[in-house]
Amino acid sequence: MINLKVIGLVLIAELSLVRCEKNQEYYLKHIDSAEKKLKDCRNDLDLAFRQKDDKLIEKIRNHTECQAAKNAINEDRILQAKLEQERKAAEEKLALETEMTTIRNQIADKSWQKSINEYLKIEGCNVLFSAPSPKCKAWEIVYSEKVDEGKKELKQLPFEDIKAQMMSLCKFDRRQGSNCAVAQLVLEEKATEDLVNADIQTIDSKKSLYCAEDIYFLNACRNSWQNAWNKESDKQVKFFTDNDDEFIKTFNSCADKIADIEELNLEWREKNTLEHKITGTYPCYQAKKAYIERGLGYSVDFKKKIEK
Template sequence: MSWGESVNEYLKVDECKKELKQLSFNEIKEKMQSLCKLDKRTGSNCSVAEKALEEKAADELANADIQTIESTKSLYCADDLVFLPVCSISWEKAWKKENDKYIKFYTENNAEFITTYNSCIDKLEAVKSQKLDWNKESKLQKAIKEGYPCSQVKDAYTKRGMGYSWFDKKIEE
C-alpha cells in the first residue's frame, strides 16, 4: 500500500467514525456488536466502530460531574464493554479527572473535609443502626464508602497523612 492509499484509507475510516458518532451510544454499540461478529482485526469495521463508541463516550462524559459519571458506569462499562476502550479509557479517564478534583478539594479545604467526613460516618452509623443481616449491611456500607463523596474524602484523609483507619471516629472541628 502506498502512502497515498494509506491516507485515503485513513480518511475513509475518519469519515465512517464521524458518521457513526452521529448515532446514539446504544445505536453505535448495536452496530459495533454486529460488525464485530466476524472480524475484530485492527483496521476492520469493528475496530472503527469501537473507536467511535470510545469517542462518543468521551464526548458525552467530557463535562459531566462525578455523580453523573458514576451513574453511567453500568452503561459505559457494561459486561460486554468492560474490557474495551469505551470503559477502560473513556469512562475511567472521566471518572479519574473528577475524582482527583474532589480529592484535591477535600485535601485543601478543612471545613468541607471535616463536614463531609463526619457525614459519611453518620451514613455508615445509620446503616449499622438498622440491624440488618451482615451481608446487607456490608453491601450498603461498601456502597457508601466507595461512592461520592465518601470515597474522595477517604482518599483525602490518607493524603493528609491521617492514616488508613477511615471512618473509625468523627473528626472534631
C-alpha cells in the first residue's frame, strides 16, 4: 500500500528544490526566464489590484521568486552597463593611443616651441558643449607635455634671460596658450621663487627688475612681486604697531626726510615726486600704515614728529 504521507513529503521536497533553484543566482544566469517570471508576477499583481484582493497583492509583492527575478534583472542591467562602459573606455583608450602616436610622429623632430605652434593650428577642439574627439584629447596631452618641457628649460635661466626669451616669443603671437603665454607664466613663477625668502628691503630694491616698465602689467610684477611685497610689508607694519620705540624712531626719521625736501623750495610736481618716493616705500610706507593702525589718525603727511 502506497504511503500517502511519504509521497507528500517527497513532493514537498521536490517543490522546495525547484524553488531553491530559481533564486536570484538562477535568474541572473537565465535572464529570459527572469523577464518572463517578472511579467507573470506583474500580470498577477495587476489582476489582484483589479480584484481589490489586498492579501493576494501582499503575497505577490513578497513572493520569493518574483523578488528574485526582479533583483536579477536589475543586477543584470547594472552589469551590462558596466560592461558597456568598459567597452567604450577600451575603445576610447585605443583611439587616444592611436592619435597620440600619430601626433608624436608628426612633431618628433620639432622643438617645444614649434610643437606648441602646431597645437595652436588645430581646429574644432574648443567647441562649447561638445565632447572632445580623441584627436583633441591627444593634442591636449601633448601640449601639456610640451608646456612642461618649455617651463623646465626656461626655469634654468636667470630672470633677465627668461624675460629676453619672452620678449622674443611675444613679438608675433600673444594668444592664450602660445609660447608667449608659457614664457610669461615662467617669468611669474621665477619671480615668485626668487622672492620667496626675501626681506622687505630686498623686495623693495628689486622692484625695478620685476616691475620694469616693459613688464609692469605682467603677473611677474602684479602677482609675484606685489604679493611678496605685501606679505613682508604687513609683517613690518605689525612690527611698528607692536613696538613703540622702533615706530617712533622710524616715523620721525621719515618726518626729517620730508622736512629736508620742504627746505628745497621745489616746484609742486617735483616736490610731490620726491615725497612719494619716501612715503610710498620702505620704511616710511609701513610707518604710515602703523600710524593708522595705532588709531592716531588717517591722514599721514609726516609734517609733524611724534613726541614720547
